[in-house]
Amino acid sequence: MKKFFLLAAMVGVALTGCMKNEVYVPKSDTPISFEVANYVAQTRASGEFSTTETFGVNAWSRDAAASSSVQMMTNEVVSHSGDKWTTATTYYWPINGTVDFIAYYPTSVVPEIDYDYNGADTYTYEDYEVETVADGVDLMYADKAIRFSANNTAADNGTELGYDGAYGFEGVPTLFRHALAKVNFKVKNGKSTDGVYSYDIKVNSITLSVYNQGSVTLNNNGTTTAASRGTWNLPTNNVWTPTAGSSKVELTWTDSSITLSDDTAVDYATRTQYVLPQTLTTGDQKIKVNYTVTQYQTISGTKTEISEQTYEPIVDLRSDALPRWEMNKNITYTISLSSIGTQILFAPAVEEWEPASGLVEF
Numbered sequence: 001m002k003k004f005f006l007l008a009a010m011v012g013v014a015l016t017g018c019m020k021n022e023v024y025v026p027k028s029d030t031p032i033s034f035e036v037a038n039y040v041a042q043t044r045a046s047g048e049f050s051t052t053e054t055f056g057v058n059a060w061s062r063d064a065a066a067s068s069s070v071q072m073m074t075n076e077v078v079s080h081s082g083d084k085w086t087t088a089t090t091y092y093w094p095i096n097g098t099v100d101f102i103a104y105y106p107t108s109v110v111p112e113i114d115y116d117y118n119g120a121d122t123y124t125y126e127d128y129e130v131e132t133v134a135d136g137v138d139l140m141y142a143d144k145a146i147r148f149s150a151n152n153t154a155a156d157n158g159t160e161l162g163y164d165g166a167y168g169f170e171g172v173p174t175l176f177r178h179a180l181a182k183v184n185f186k187v188k189n190g191k192s193t194d195g196v197y198s199y200d201i202k203v204n205s206i207t208l209s210v211y212n213q214g215s216v217t218l219n220n221n222g223t224t225t226a227a228s229r230g231t232w233n234l235p236t237n238n239v240w241t242p243t244a245g246s247s248k249v250e251l252t253w254t255d256s257s258i259t260l261s262d263d264t265a266v267d268y269a270t271r272t273q274y275v276l277p278q279t280l281t282t283g284d285q286k287i288k289v290n291y292t293v294t295q296y297q298t299i300s301g302t303k304t305e306i307s308e309q310t311y312e313p314i315v316d317l318r319s320d321a322l323p324r325w326e327m328n329k330n331i332t333y334t335i336s337l338s339s340i341g342t343q344i345l346f347a348p349a350v351e352e353w354e355p356a357s358g359l360v361e362f
Helices: none
Strands: 005-007 027-031 055-063 070-081 084-086 092-094 097-105 112-114 122-129 140-142 144-148 172-174 176-178 181-189 197-210 213-220 228-230 249-253 266-268 286-299 302-311 314-316 329-337 357-361
Touching (some): 092 097, 197 329
Parallel strands (some): 181 329
Antiparallel strands (some): 112 122, 181 266, 197 286, 286 302
């Protein structure tokens, strides 16, 4: 499921011709306004871009007769005020020119953007450190909106620019994508009964040892002469490059309230955990699961506890089925726990920011 945000912007500026590289862009009388399309948005867990959020935008304008562009917006903060999204400074559409837009989220993490009118743009996060707490930053980058001279109207069809369906309101279409990956877990009891014996399992903790600091550079996919969107080429294998010399960190999930008495898979320590997209290497990144098995014996209808054992196996995260965590992927590991602490096996399937399932057996 893709996420769509519509950035409605009317941009313009009047520049004096006194500086060699400046371009005179006559302005229209239409002030800037921004809209975020919540009806198809799925960036936040709730499925909506909250009106309490903000995002940043850069914009460049070029007059029809000019040979160079001028930056119209520099890391402008877009916030919601009343019934629309606006910047503190009012901008206008140029009368004779076009405007290119590159937006990002959140405003507190500003990417390095090297703009190129002809499409050779780069978009870089350098040595970014992913937060290791729950509900961390959902880092996002936006497709480049190219050669716009007016807002799309409510009647415009999004398929003309590679989107699905009509927008339903005015605005410059801007699609945000996730720059990070996301990891979460389900747990289940892989063997709850064995003749007269039964087993309850509690997962005390799940810990990952992974990299959380790195860099990535995205390259623009090209440009056109008409209003369009420019997607970004992702790096090889859709992973970041961990910062040289950086150490791995431990990410731990804990929830002692769950007792697994059958093979029903349940969410474990429900939380949002964004992670650095990275190649998983044998002998490097690890997963550790600490869990306690309680054994019972049932004779003549009487259930009696007879033993309790805690296991803590540590194995590689890397598997042939899941050799890497890729950008814009939501990964769910389903962990099947054994009463005797057997080998861990993986069999995951991953989709773009959709729930994906994998199997881990202990």
